[in-house]
Amino acid sequence: MIRADGNRLVHLANGQIKTRPSLALAARLAELARTLDALIAEHAPQAAAAEEVFVNKNPASTLKLAQARGVALMCAARADLDVGEYAPSLVKKAVVGTGGASKDQVHAMVAMLLPGAKIAGEDASDALAVAITHAHHLASARRGIS
Known part of the structure; x- marks a missing residue:
């Protein structure tokens, strides 16, 4: 979970839901x-x-x-x-700049965009990347950018 204040992203929480x-x-x-x-x-x-x-x-x-x-x-x-x-390729492009980015690249960029966040693994990093993509999409929509 993140909060978007204009262009500023704030990490709120992340983790994994594990069922038995x-x-x-x-x-x-x-x-x-x-x-x-x-x-x-x-x-x-x-x-x-x-x-x-x-x-x-x-x-x-x-x-x-x-x-x-x-x-x-x-x-x-x-x-x-x-x-x-x-789409996964859109998330990678939004966060890393290329749709063919590796999981390591996505994780590194998520860590840079959300400084201080303790990310609970690859799945949590992927979820935060999707949240970042959505925040960017909403900000672009508010500015009338498609």
Whole structure:
């Protein structure tokens, strides 16, 4: 989670939601929803952003990722949040300057853009990159830049 004050970005929080692998998928998705609902209630964000699903080498993993993403979108929608959705290449381009950036490059730029943030791993860094992309998109929209 970040706050955008004009062009200034402020880190609020980051982390990973981990569900218990021993639970059935439906129970894990419900646990994810409860946690996201609690985070939304605690932080009262004005908007949300998500990365579009990309198809990877393992179709079963892609499907589970899509289901978890659907839960996140549903939680945001129930809280009446507008959700920006961005392709991974667009996120990389917005944060690093090139759509083919590596995960290490994205992490390094997120750390530079959010100085002092203790980033809880690669997934949290990716999520912060999506939030930064959304903040830039909203700022551009306010200035009438497409």
